[in-house]
Amino acid sequence: MSTHIGAKPGEIAERILLPGDPLRAKWISENFLDDTKCYSTVRNVYGFTGTYRGVPVSVQGTGMGMPSASIYAHELINEYGVQTLIRIGSCGALSENLQLGDVVAAIGASTDSAMNRQRFDGLMDYAPVADFGLLRTAVDVAAGRGVGMSVGPVLSTDAFYTDRPDLYDRLADYGVLVVEMEAAALYTIAARHRARSLALLTVSDHLRTGERSSAEDREQGFSQMVEVALDTIIT
Ligand SMILES: O=P(O)(O)O[C@H]1O[C@H](CO)[C@@H](O)[C@H]1O
């Protein structure tokens, strides 16, 4: 058992999906994986291992925000030997070209978080990016499934509720498609420890139109993204 995960050695697969919402992890384990076992209920942030098309795959909730997601990414890689991590999250659209339910693959993640500023002594702006091989596979898988997945940069923010929407507008001017709260930390930690990571996101809110998905949709409405993530992670 690590500090925040209750699994015994060997109970977590080398391939893992990472939703923020622990109940999304449970829904995925019940509806997409076979032979599942819950390996952790610590803090009610559930983790499960099962198989997908015969390949062992785990799914672990990470909570909301980069400090929480960083703890899970760090312990999964360093204490359980996880090598491939795909975040499957919800996000808010900044681009007018996106609609609720659209899937986005994050090629890179800008951030307002101080975590990497501290990591590099405030002297460097590190550019957190997706693993190219995983991204390429996800693009192929989405195309094969007829899922119109957008690929582009995202914002990983510390604040779900922002006082500075003008800065979101400016980032959108620079091509940032959506806002979420974890990808930058996941990409940074995976790179640091030589693991592979990718963030796939489904648009749950639209910051231009004000549309919002229900809590139930955020928990159980992301089948297309989950299927793309699972086909990608076993390839
Ligand atoms: O749906 P999840 O994966 O939690 O992701 C998004 O939803 C949460 C905010 O509602 C943040 O964690 C954000 O990144």
Ligand SMILES: O=c1cc[nH]c(=O)[nH]1
């Ligand atoms: O607007 C949104 C929606 C989901 N997640 C976010 O971080 N922001």
